[in-house]
Amino acid sequence: MSEQPIIIKQIIGKTLKAIRMKHGLSQEDLAHECGVDRSYISMIEVGRNEPSVTKIFDLCKGLNIKPSDFFKIVEAEYQKFSQNSGEIE
Incomplete structure (x- = not known):
């Protein structure tokens, strides 16, 4: 099973x-700011919960950033991980 998710x-x-x-x-x-419980934020931050795209938009609004910027950072971090672990894109 892939570790990707x-x-x-x-x-x-x-x-x-x-x-x-x-x-x-x-x-x-x-x-x-996002109308959620603090524990929900915590669960996302530790990788135990995966927010929906809608919730990511809400989180970005609360952080005052564009969702596209958030996804660019996530993509860049994933590419770094992939290169360091030898995975093929």
Whole structure:
């Protein structure tokens, strides 16, 4: 079985956390902005939960970034991972 979905969930979580922290927001702050529970943010950040595309748009709105920018970061991180692990695109 491919590790790809697991890796993508982890990259999404890592990216979300990095952007949130860069903006000086707590998980509670972001959760409030997006109308979700703080534990939901936590579960995404640790890679245990995978947000829907709709929820990613909500998260990006709360972070005041474009969803396209978020996905560009996720894609770049995934490419770095793929190159480092020897996977073929």
